[in-house]
């Protein structure tokens with residue numbers, strides 16, 4: 350049976366571990382996997398712009414011996430030109446996998462239901478699982494472990510924050526999220542990640558205080574204050590989020606060698622300063638690179654022979 354990746358919540362910790370292990374092998378020895386997906390084609394249906402997700406999936410697919418096909422918003426016009434069900438049933442007849450970047454998460458669920466090939470969420474308003482898996486890989490690469498690592502997320506309680514919460518909870522990290530009032534992740538996300546943290550031995554703290562969130566953190570993470578689709582709110586949000594900027598003063602409360610992460614694109618001078626982006630603590634471009642290694646692992650697992658994560 351085909352398997353999809355729509356949310357980190359779909360994966361158990363053994364599956365996450367298995368993806369991270371394969372990612373490491375792929376990063377170490379690219380040539381060994383050069384024919385893993387030969388003859389396979391991946392469709393990328395994108396309703397929003399992208400640099401990292403599109404390029405890393407396309408290059409990744411090429412490096413595995415397969416092909417990719419980018420379908421822009423104008424071409425597919427999802428749900429307008431024809432229904433999501435009709436799009437996915439048609440595309441499933443041509444390709445071996447679909448990456449969908451969309452607004453409503455329900456579009457991912459609908460596409461996965463109708464598609465006969467694996468569907469990977471390349472970002473929805475609810476989650477960004479490929480990003481979170483690459484983030485886990487990057488943290489493990491730098492700190493050698495995930496268990497009990499102290500991670501602070503400061504900023505908007507958005508898709509990236511949701512996925513990071515699930516990812517941290519499933520791998521036994523201690524995550525502290527600080528958002529302005531009214532911008533916290535939903536109760537549903539907090540409750541289900543808390544349930545996962547109970548099993549893994551991790552800890553979840555949600556607050557509105559960036560200084561206490563970053564206190565003694567080994568990793569500090571942020572994302573844009575206005576996500577794609579919320580651009581018109583940016584002026585209002587700049588006022589509301591002004592105390593949630595990752596700057597040198599805030600980081601002085603974290604551990605000395607704190608790692609600074611950002612999924613990118615960054616809005617320098619808003620959620621993060623130039624100084625921090627360019628500091629020795631910043632690992633944002635390693636993080637961006639790792640998107641490709643991790644997504645290659647996801648592709649091998651979902652489009653390869655066994656079509657399963659373990």
Ligand code: CP
Nearest residue numbers: 399400401402612613
């Ligand atoms: N981090 C990320 O998903 O980047 P893009 O929006 O450029 O794909």
Ligand code: NVA
Nearest residue numbers: 507509576577612613
């Ligand atoms: N939260 C951001 C992430 C971009 C990769 C957005 O959805 O625009």
